[in-house]
Amino acid sequence: MxxxxxxxxVPTNEGATxxxxxxxxxxxxxxxxxxxxxxxxxxxxxxxxxxxILAVLILPMPRWLLDIALAFSITFSVLIxxxxxxxxxxxxxSAFPTVLLLATMIRLSLNLASTRLILANGHEGTGAAxxxxxxxxxxVMQGNFVIGIIVFGILVIVNFxxxxxxxxxxxxxxxxxxxxxMPGKQMAIDADLSSGMIDExxxxxxxxxxxxxxxxxGSMDGAAKFVRGDAVAGLLITAINVIGxxxxxxxxxxxxxxxxxxxxxxxxxxxxxxxQIPALIVSTAAGMVVTKSGLTGATEKALFTQLGSxxxxxxxxSALLAALGLxxxxxxTPFLILSIAxxxxxxxxxxxQKRKAEADRIASERERIEAAxxxxxxxxxxxxxxxxxxxxxGYGLLGLINTGTEGQRITDQIKAxxxxxxxxxxxxxxxxxxxxNMQLPANTYVIRVKEIxxxxxxxxxNMLLVMDPRGEDLTLPGEQTKEPTFGLPAMWVESTHREEAxxxxxxxxxxxxxVTTHLTEVIKDNMPELLSYAETQKIMDEMDxxxxxxxxxxxxxxxxxxxxxRTLQNLLNERISIRDLPTILEGISEACGYTRNILLITEHVxxxxxxxxxxxxxxxxxxxxxxxxxxxxxxxxxxxLVGNGDDKQLAMPPSQLQEFINQLRDSFERQAMxxxxxxxxxxxxxxxxxxxIVERFRPMTPVxxxxxxxxxxxxxxxxxI
Numbered sequence: 098m099x100x101x102x103x104x105x106x107v108p109t110n111e112g113a114t115x116x117x118x119x120x121x122x123x124x125x126x127x128x129x130x131x132x133x134x135x136x137x138x139x140x141x142x143x144x145x146x147x148x149x150i151l152a153v154l155i156l157p158m159p160r161w162l163l164d165i166a167l168a169f170s171i172t173f174s175v176l177i178x179x180x181x182x183x184x185x186x187x188x189x190x191s192a193f194p195t196v197l198l199l200a201t202m203i204r205l206s207l208n209l210a211s212t213r214l215i216l217a218n219g220h221e222g223t224g225a226a227x228x229x230x231x232x233x234x235x236x237v238m239q240g241n242f243v244i245g246i247i248v249f250g251i252l253v254i255v256n257f258x259x260x261x262x263x264x265x266x267x268x269x270x271x272x273x274x275x276x277x278x279m280p281g282k283q284m285a286i287d288a289d290l291s292s293g294m295i296d297e298x299x300x301x302x303x304x305x306x307x308x309x310x311x312x313x314x315g316s317m318d319g320a321a322k323f324v325r326g327d328a329v330a331g332l333l334i335t336a337i338n339v340i341g342x343x344x345x346x347x348x349x350x351x352x353x354x355x356x357x358x359x360x361x362x363x364x365x366x367x368x369x370x371x372x373q374i375p376a377l378i379v380s381t382a383a384g385m386v387v388t389k390s391g392l393t394g395a396t397e398k399a400l401f402t403q404l405g406s407x408x409x410x411x412x413x414x415s416a417l418l419a420a421l422g423l424x425x426x427x428x429x430t431p432f433l434i435l436s437i438a439x440x441x442x443x444x445x446x447x448x449x450q451k452r453k454a455e456a457d458r459i460a461s462e463r464e465r466i467e468a469a470x471x472x473x474x475x476x477x478x479x480x481x482x483x484x485x486x487x488x489x490x491g492y493g494l495l496g497l498i499n500t501g502t503e504g505q506r507i508t509d510q511i512k513a514x515x516x517x518x519x520x521x522x523x524x525x526x527x528x529x530x531x532x533x534n535m536q537l538p539a540n541t542y543v544i545r546v547k548e549i550x551x552x553x554x555x556x557x558x559n560m561l562l563v564m565d566p567r568g569e570d571l572t573l574p575g576e577q578t579k580e581p582t583f584g585l586p587a588m589w590v591e592s593t594h595r596e597e598a599x600x601x602x603x604x605x606x607x608x609x610x611x612v613t614t615h616l617t618e619v620i621k622d623n624m625p626e627l628l629s630y631a632e633t634q635k636i637m638d639e640m641d642x643x644x645x646x647x648x649x650x651x652x653x654x655x656x657x658x659x660x661x662x663r664t665l666q667n668l669l670n671e672r673i674s675i676r677d678l679p680t681i682l683e684g685i686s687e688a689c690g691y692t693r694n695i696l697l698i699t700e701h702v703x704x705x706x707x708x709x710x711x712x713x714x715x716x717x718x719x720x721x722x723x724x725x726x727x728x729x730x731x732x733x734x735x736x737x738l739v740g741n742g743d744d745k746q747l748a749m750p751p752s753q754l755q756e757f758i759n760q761l762r763d764s765f766e767r768q769a770m771x772x773x774x775x776x777x778x779x780x781x782x783x784x785x786x787x788x789x790i791v792e793r794f795r796p797m798t799p800v801x802x803x804x805x806x807x808x809x810x811x812x813x814x815x816x817x818i
Contacts, residue, residue: 147199153206160228163210167229167371168418168431170203172439174375174382175417179410181382191313193386200379201323204372208334211368215338215361228428230367246362249369253332256377282307331372338365408447415440483548485527485627488616493539496558497609498531507531510613518620523676524669525636526620527627542612544619546626552619554581556608560589564604573598582615625666633662636678644679651682655689660698667699671788671799673710680705694743696785704781704804711810714776714799721806722775724764724816726787730757734783747786758794760818765798768815775815776801 158166177196184190211230283304290300342361415436422432488507490497497507511529518526537543544552557576564580564587565571575590590598598605606614620627637648637658652658664685665675675681684705688698703710715721737749749757761777768775776799779787784802791798806812 147202150199150202150206153210157213158210160214163207163214164229164428165431166203166207166210168428168435170200170207170371170375171421172414172418172435173200173203174378175414176410176439178378178382178385179413180407181385183407183410184386190386191309193383194313197323197379197383200375201327204327204375205330208331208368208372211371212334212338215342215364215368230364230371232367232426232428246366249335249366249373252370252373252377256373256380327376331369331376334372335365335369338368408443408450411439411443411446415443484530484545485547486529486616486620487545487548488529488531488612489534489537489543489545490531491537491539491541492533492535494542494556494558494608495533497556497612507609507612510609511616514613514617514620518617520676522621522624522669522672522674523636523678524624524628525632526624529616544616546619546623551623552581552615554611554615556611557589558608559592560608561592561595561598562606562608562611563588563590563594563598564606566602566604571603572601573603581611582618621672624669624672628662628666628669630659630662633665634658637661640678644682647679647682647686651686651689655686656693656698660693660695661685663695664699664702667695668702673703673706673713677706677709692743697743700781700785700802700804703802707805707807710801710805711807714774714801715810716774719811721810721812722768722773723778723812723814724768724775724818725814726777726779726783727817730818731780731783733757734779734786738786747789754790757790757818761791761798762795764816764818765795773815777818778803778806 153166177193177200180190181193215230286295286300286303286307289295290297295303339362342365346361418432418436418439421427422429422436499506508531511531515526518524534543538555540556540558542554542556543550555578560575562578562580563571563573563575564585568586571577571586571588573588573590573594575588575594578587578589579585580587595605637652640648652661661682665681668675668681681702684702685698687705688701692698711721733749733753734747737747737753738745739748740746765775777787777791778801781802781804784800788800791800
């Protein structure tokens with residue numbers, strides 16, 4: 098038979114599943130349900146907490162409960178400070194004014210509860226108001242209540258005069274400037290919305306942010322008075338406790354003045370320190386947060402979310418509470434309990450954040466994989482775009498792009514080519530797109546203009562191209578070939594023969610230079626086609642401000658941008674530089690006074706740039722060699738012009754035209770054998786028509802009129818047709 102007072106056996110849950118209560122579920126289940134209910138009903142928990150604070154003001158509190166409440170007050174203050182330290186954005190702690198009010202109410206209610214215990218039980222000794230107050234009083238006073246009063250007074254001065262006053266001033270000034278700046282911020286948001294920089298949803302979000310910021314600073318301006326009033330109240334309560342305690346101890350409890358002073362002063366100073374230290378911490382937090390918030394959402398959500406969103410803050414609170422409970426004379430139990438609770442909460446929140454971050458990473462990786470697996474279809478409009486200039490390389494020439502020293506790579510040479518053409522011709526060539534073409538032979542390259550083939554050649558990547566400028570046969574060992582740009586006889590030789598080739602006076606070029614030279618000639622041949630309407634407008638817009646008035650007077654009153662474009666194309670077609678654009682525009686403006694024919698306008702512009710044209714064709718001695726057109730041929734061209742006014746065309750019989758071509762070819766070939774490179778000189782009226790014939794079989798032969806020979810040019814007539 099069991100003894101009457103024996104403890105009944107405790108049933109075990111071995112083998113039970115969690116659903117049946119195994120694994121400790123019988124103990125953790127109610128606590129977990131309570132925490133879940135508290136998390137989902139934050140409004141009720143907040144109302145319950147405020148009710149408890151109000152109840153403390155009325156109902157007496159036992160000593161052990163006061164110890165726990167005071168420890169909670171310190172914990173709450175440290176949590177506020179740590180949260181203020183760790184927040185990154187102002188709106189992360191928008192509930193600070195409300196938190197400040199609650200912290201002040203908690204301290205004042207505990208002040209009243211401790212005052213009730215001090216005045217009622219102070220004659221019993223230093224433990225009359227609980228262990229926390231006794232420990233604070235003994236630890237700070239060191240057995241001398243005068244020291245305690247002085248330390249307490251210093252804390253009050255620091256809190257009231259320094260921190261609280263500064264925080265209040267910051268809040269006041271911040272509120273004033275925030276309210277003054279609201280109209281400007283609203284106007285900036287409206288301007289961004291009107292210009293299309295933001296949409297309506299973003300504008301609404303920004304307006305809400307400005308409104309929240311204004312509300313927060315307005316609230317903080319008033320909430321700063323809580324801290325100041327709390328400091329004043331703490332000072333008055335301390336004075337009341339000392340005076341009232343002395344009166345009660347001497348008059349009612351028959352204590353001596355020394356005994357009363359020792360007991361009541363120690364209790365009062367301990368109570369004041371317990372209240373003022375949290376007040377000091379909260380005042381510091383107020384100074385940090387006063388420029389960082391604007392309330393968003395419901396109050397209870399802001400409180401429970403924001404105070405519990407920083408695991409580092411809870412970890413710091415846990416460490417501080419453990420140090421207070423273990424390393425000082427504080428009561429160990431309440432501080433360790435709260436330390437364990439704060440540390441557990443910090444660990445739980447940190448793990449939750451890690452799980453969320455890992456889940457976000459996995460989701461992001463999955464989205465990236467799905468996006469890569471199903472690439473978006475390229476817009477059909479991209480198929481309409483063309484490359485103005487394209488260089489296609491066989492796979493054996495891809496090394497020309499990246500290999501070689503600085504300045505010898507084909508990409509570097511193309512960059513230099515663009516700058517050189519801009520300086521020489523006043524024309525900014527389009528970017529060259531370089532790409533591989535597996536359909537080409539390994540060592541072949543193709544130059545395309547507007548995706549139409551304009552040049553082709555074969556290279557030997559690791560060899561050098563050698564040519565004899567005298568036209569003689571090459572005697573070096575190598576592979577005979579034709580230079581791709583001009584079709585001259587050449588030879589590919591090994592790089593070891595470079596010095597020998599240079600010693601013999603040969604021209605030696607590397608493969609990249611061969612391509613660049615070919616590209617240069619292709620561009621010069623196609624400059625009129627590459628000078629688009631947009632490019633014409635661009636170079637006119639980039640003229641100096643001093644010349645913009647000329648452009649404004651011409652376009653569109655005298656001529657359109659398209660007419661200027663066609664005039665510039667005519668000049669580039671004969672490789673005349675358009676770099677002196679102001680002079681060219683002046684010539685166009687003068688010609689528009691008597692004609693709208695682009696051909697005649699071009700001829701007038703050529704006469705305006707006569708100095709430039711003459712200088713282009715002089716030899717090394719500064720002499721311009723001429724082959725003139727005989728009066729007979731001048732008359733023949735004039736007689737075969739048909740049409741009225743400016744709209745004339747050349748209608749020369751084919752037999753007569755062939756005779757002219759033969760005589761022209763013979764004359765220029767004879768001069769070339771003599772080392773001369775003359776120009777063909779005609780009358781201004783016939784020059785366009787003579788040029789139209791010459792460019793078909795000798796496109797590189799310049800044709801000038803008498804108006805294009807500068808008066809100061811040194812000329813030499815070497816022949817006549």
